[in-house]
Amino acid sequence: MRNIFYGLVISIGIYILIGLITFLITREFPLETIKMMAFGVALVLFISSFPLYKTLYHGSRVANPIYTAYNPPDEQHQQKLQTDYESSLKPQSSLGGIFVWTAISIIFFTTLLTVLF
Template sequence: MKANILYGLVISIGIYILIALITFLIKQELNLELIKMVAFGVAIVLFISAFPLYKTLYHGSRVANPTYTVYIPPDEHHQQKLQNEYESSLKKPKSTLGGIFVWAAILIIIFTMLLTVLF
């Protein structure tokens, strides 16, 4: 968790520096309002990219078109296989890229609010 926050902080500061450089190269001045608007847009894009939309669409479509099956009595071998797969999925390391993107987006929004209040 601490690593996600640290990586998010580095990414958010890097994004602000990159936006400031691009703004300075294009406008020949540091336009703070433009930097804040672009940073907020980048934060929204990071939030959207952090969540797996394909899972939402897949499960949403399954609810919209439910499939009905006949009742099949439980099979002990199948249940044991599912239990083993579940336990092995708990041992796998979780992907932290989504967490890093969420923290980067949160920090960008906080920096944008601070810049808005201060300047």
């Protein structure tokens, strides 16, 4: 829920900032320019919210698999896996989630502005 709230606040701030910058540069308030710039910012935020380095890393491992010898499990390894699993279950507020909600709300506002005006 916090990610949605932060996303809405950031998206409204982005719209205000884009409107202010376009007004200072052009001395007008061109709504079409603001909508296009906001949509571009939404795309950049949406793309930046995904961990591309993980995708590239795991994709390269699939393309070139590395075969290792089988190691029998030990108690320390099982304990480490258990703590990693338990820490992944905790809800975490991540920057990627905030970026996704910001991008979704900007796209929603841009669509709404396009339909209304």
